[in-house]
Structure formats: structure tokens, C-alpha cells
Amino acid sequence: MRHRWSTCSPAHLARLTMLALTLGLAACGEGEGEAQSDLNAGARAADVEELDADGGPARPPIDPCALLTEKEISEQLLHTISPSERTTWTTTDFQVVPTEVDWGVSRRCEVAWQSRQQVSGSPVARGLFNLMVFRRDGLGIPESKRRPVTGAGPEIFKHEQVFYVTKGDYAVSLTDFRGGQDTGGNEHAGKVTLLRAAAARLP
Numbered sequence: 001m002r003h004r005w006s007t008c009s010p011a012h013l014a015r016l017t018m019l020a021l022t023l024g025l026a027a028c029g030e031g032e033g034e035a036q037s038d039l040n041a042g043a044r045a046a047d048v049e050e051l052d053a054d055g056g057p058a059r060p061p062i063d064p065c066a067l068l069t070e071k072e073i074s075e076q077l078l079h080t081i082s083p084s085e086r087t088t089w090t091t092t093d094f095q096v097v098p099t100e101v102d103w104g105v106s107r108r109c110e111v112a113w114q115s116r117q118q119v120s121g122s123p124v125a126r127g128l129f130n131l132m133v134f135r136r137d138g139l140g141i142p143e144s145k146r147r148p149v150t151g152a153g154p155e156i157f158k159h160e161q162v163f164y165v166t167k168g169d170y171a172v173s174l175t176d177f178r179g180g181q182d183t184g185g186n187e188h189a190g191k192v193t194l195l196r197a198a199a200a201r202l203p
Contacts, residue, residue, distance in 0.1 A: 064109035065098035067198040076190035089117045106134035129177040165195040
């Protein structure tokens with residue numbers, strides 16, 4: 001058994017470099033935000049083992065990058081922009097580039113995005129967030145440490161800086177998505193919307 005840590009491997013760095021060239025992002029480091037260092041405390045238990053061709057842990061048969069559509073992501077990204085700033089935009093579309101990266105027995109999608117609205121030839125907003133799918137029995141977060149999320153049911157909860165949804169045999173985590181308030185000021189409304197959409201596509 002070989003441990004796998006949440007650091008950038010050479011292959012991971014190569015993927016992120018290509019992604020950064022596409023969107024102008026510094027994706028491995030400052031672009032991932034403070035939550036990246038705490039990524040998926042519960043999923044780490046499932047990630048410490050490599051795949052074993054002779055019968056080791058099986059990866060979920062679910063493409064993490066297919067759990068959300070570009071339209072669903074763009075709609076929530078728009079809510080991360082202040083209403084006063086949005087009134088000056090001539091386009092509300094976003095470029096969304098999902099890329100699956102190797103992550104042991106879990107499956108992880110890194111979603112780089114940028115606004116099509118530009119200033120001086122550069123996007124006015126850009127970022128990166130992560131979506132991961134893994135087996136529910138690898139979650140490893142006791143009920144006592146799961147924090148409820150406003151406006152969500154018990155299947156959606158928060159641990160540290162990571163948001164989770166569970167359904168059947170699987171769980172999905174969302175990390176570094178920066179916002180999406182509803183009209184009532186619920187700061188986590190965008191995360192809840194995306195997690196519900198992802199859960200709807202789980203078996």
C-alpha cells in the first residue's frame with residue numbers, strides 16, 4: 001500500500017500548466033485558495049490506496065466532470081459577481097474547462113473558469129474549483145463533525161471548508177467554489193444548487 005498525498009505530482013503539474021495556459025490561471029498554488037490544503041478530509045481515507053489490478057479498491061464508474069453542465073456552473077458563477085458589477089456586463093457567459101485528474105480510488109474533476117466579459121483583453125473574473133466523487137464508505141467523517149448547510153437537507157453538509165452531498169453508495173465533494181448567494185442572502189445557495197445537480201446524476 002502506498003500513500004497518496006494531496007500534492008501536485010509531475011503529471012498533475014503538467015495538466016495544470018496546460019490549463020493555466022488556456023485560461024491564464026496559476027492553478028497549482030495560489031489559484032486554489034485556502035480550502036485546497038483541507039481538501040476532502042473525509043475522502044483521504046479512500047485515497048491512501050492505489051488501484052490494485054488484482055482486486056484492490058474499485059474506482060467509482062462515474063465521470064466527475066459529467067456531474068455538472070457548463071450551463072449549471074455558469075448560472076451559479078454569475079451569482080458570485082455583485083449585482084452592481086453585473087449591470088455593466090455585455091455578456092453573462094463563462095468559459096468552463098473541466099479536466100479529470102488522477103486521484104487514487106476517488107475521481108476528481110478540476111474546473112477552471114473565466115468570464116467572457118473582459119477588461120483590457122483579460123477576463124474580469126476567473127477561478128478554479130474541484131468536484132470529487134468517491135464511495136460513501138470512504139467518507140470517514142463522523143456525524144458529530146458534519147455541519148448542516150442552510151437551505152439544504154441532511155444529505156448535504158459541510159466539514160471544514162469542503163461541502164458534501166451523499167446519495168446511495170456514493171458521495172460528492174465540492175471545494176473552492178466561492179459563492180452564489182440567493183435573494184435571501186444565503187451565502188451557500190450556489191454550492192447547494194451545484195451539489196443537488198451533481199447528486200441527481202449519481203446512480
